[in-house]
Amino acid sequence: MSITSRLSCLLFAVSAISSPISHRAVDGLNTRAVAAGKEYFGSATDNGELSDIPYLEGLSNTADFGSITPGNAMKWDTIEPSRGTFNFANGDTIVDLAEKNGQLLRCHTLVWHSQLPSWVSNGGFDNATLIDIMVNHITQEVTHYKGKCYHWDVVNEALNEDGTYRSSVFYDTIGPAYLPIAFAAAAAADPEAKLYFNDYNLEYGGAKFNAALEIVKLVQSYGAKIDGLGFQGHLIVGSTPSRSSQESNLNKVAALGVEAAFTELDIRTTTPATEAAVAQQAKDYAATVGACAAVEKCVGVTIWDYTDKYSWIPSVFQGQGAALPWDENLQKKELVYNAILEALS
Numbered sequence: 001m002s003i004t005s006r007l008s009c010l011l012f013a014v015s016a017i018s019s020p021i022s023h024r025a026v027d028g029l030n031t032r033a034v035a036a037g038k039e040y041f042g043s044a045t046d047n048g049e050l051s052d053i054p055y056l057e058g059l060s061n062t063a064d065f066g067s068i069t070p071g072n073a074m075k076w077d078t079i080e081p082s083r084g085t086f087n088f089a090n091g092d093t094i095v096d097l098a099e100k101n102g103q104l105l106r107c108h109t110l111v112w113h114s115q116l117p118s119w120v121s122n123g124g125f126d127n128a129t130l131i132d133i134m135v136n137h138i139t140q141e142v143t144h145y146k147g148k149c150y151h152w153d154v155v156n157e158a159l160n161e162d163g164t165y166r167s168s169v170f171y172d173t174i175g176p177a178y179l180p181i182a183f184a185a186a187a188a189a190d191p192e193a194k195l196y197f198n199d200y201n202l203e204y205g206g207a208k209f210n211a212a213l214e215i216v217k218l219v220q221s222y223g224a225k226i227d228g229l230g231f232q233g234h235l236i237v238g239s240t241p242s243r244s245s246q247e248s249n250l251n252k253v254a255a256l257g258v259e260a261a262f263t264e265l266d267i268r269t270t271t272p273a274t275e276a277a278v279a280q281q282a283k284d285y286a287a288t289v290g291a292c293a294a295v296e297k298c299v300g301v302t303i304w305d306y307t308d309k310y311s312w313i314p315s316v317f318q319g320q321g322a323a324l325p326w327d328e329n330l331q332k333k334e335l336v337y338n339a340i341l342e343a344l345s
């Protein structure tokens with residue numbers, strides 16, 4: 001029995017004992033997702049937030065969140081800030097929390113051009129040396145977390161908007177082969193973890209999405225294991241693609257024999273959010289989550305933290321925010337939350 005099935009059985013048993021009349025599991029985003037055949041509904045989190053007890057209680061509520069993702073703790077600059085020096089402390093804290101709560105873990109991320117220490121990006125390494133460095137980083141990190149990570153985002157954001165490869169030290173030095181090499185190294189270190197390529201703006205279809213499909217085929221053509229395509233889902237209120245077009249994208253992923261997930265969903269708007277914007281946001285969440293619910297191979301949805309209190313959006317997109325289903329006071333936005341629940345039903 002999978003970890004998620006065990007969790008939903010446990011929740012069901014607990015609610016059956018405390019409420020002999022209804023016999024229904026405690027209702028929430030995750031319990032609805034699991035009941036709809038998904039593996040989890042989850043949230044990102046970050047180490048600094050975990051001392052906020054009301055926040056932590058919400059994050060640990062497995063009726064809503066069956067999975068957590070470290071927002072920063074497993075990135076290269078945290079894990080290997082200088083060559084050969086590994087710092088797993090922040091990542092271990094998130095792993096321990098997930099274990100204590102009985103939550104799955106989406107581990108994020110091994111190879112990314114951003115939050116990459118300058119000893120890698122400006123090291124001037126030749127092809128063979130950079131491959132060694134990348135493979136060693138992946139091997140050390142994935143081995144450290146072996147058996148803990150349900151998913152790994154192996155490579156993050158390899159593409160430009162026009163579908164060409166993004167210039168990065170990895171692409172510029174190794175060429176596109178850095179992708180299959182990275183996936184093969186991750187699979188060798190933890191054969192059980194599901195391995196994802198993850199990128200943003202795939203939800204709109206078009207050149208970038210088609211190139212992501214080509215990356216899946218590229219990794220497969222090298223005989224390396226790739227299990228899924230991650231749609232980050234950093235979307236905009238009123239510009240979110242329709243449910244049917246998102247379903248069509250997810251079905252194209254499934255046709256390649258791999259699964260899909262929304263890995264970093266948030267839907268931002270101009271702040272302060274108007275009533276009309278929140279109403280539209282509820283529809284946009286429903287379109288995205290509903291698309292995942294409708295496609296068997298879409299295994300789950302992760303929101304990029306659950307509360308506006310800790311959203312990354314205002315620090316990156318000036319004047320934008322209010323992107324999550326809980327507000328800055330950790331209060332549920334009922335309209336948005338209920339729209340997601342409904343979309344999962």
Ligand SMILES: O[C@@H]1[C@@H](O)[C@H](O[C@@H]2CO[C@@H](O[C@@H]3CO[C@@H](O)[C@H](O)[C@H]3O)[C@H](O)[C@H]2O)OC[C@H]1O
Pocket residue numbers: 046071072156200232264312
């Ligand atoms: O000062 C930095 C601060 O800038 C950093 O912020 C994080 C940046 O990454 C965010 O996650 C990414 C969101 O977009 C997708 O493209 C990526 O896949 C995600 O990894 C994260 O939420 C922010 O906290 O945090 C560390 C500080 O030192």
